[in-house]
Amino acid sequence: MNNLILKDDSATNILGKNIANILLKSSFDVIEIHLNGDLGTGKTFLTKSILKNSGWSRNVKSPTYTLCEEYEFNNLLFLHIDLYRTNEAEDILIFNLDRKINGKKIIIIEWPEKLKEPRPYDMKINLEHLDKSREASFNIKNNIFLGLDKNNV
Ligand SMILES: Nc1ncnc2c1ncn2[C@@H]1O[C@H](COP(=O)(O)OP(=O)(O)O)[C@@H](O)[C@H]1O
């Protein structure tokens, strides 16, 4: 898939909206997205946009200190993880990400490179600084996400 130039906040928001639409439409029980990229490239910003466009209308906190934030709504369980501040990557076990639930589970992990045991993902997005904009590149393992690069208008 092509890289996407995200000119400003609103372009990142559109990407988040397009991802949310795909998540809501898909029939998979579990979908996992990994977000790579330096500090400030927009990983949390993109996750907030995905959550809001999936129907979460309340506040979204960054999990920088808590490591994991959970959101339950509309038969969805959203787990947002940020591993930046942990050196104990096995800490992630306490969040029981692989629990069985009724409904759809969406897992988003910032700084997945800190995982001690790599986890399979449906899509990995790498965000990079590009002057005042951002560039997103995609590693897609689940075809539901194909086409995201062509649909950012
Ligand atoms: N396409 C973009 N171009 C410029 N700035 C952006 C873009 N997308 C998001 N941002 C900004 O980048 C910052 C990213 O912060 P954050 O999401 O906390 O980064 P990270 O979680 O990767 O450390 C936010 O202030 C947001 O407004």
Ligand SMILES: [Mg+2]
């Ligand atoms: Mg972040």
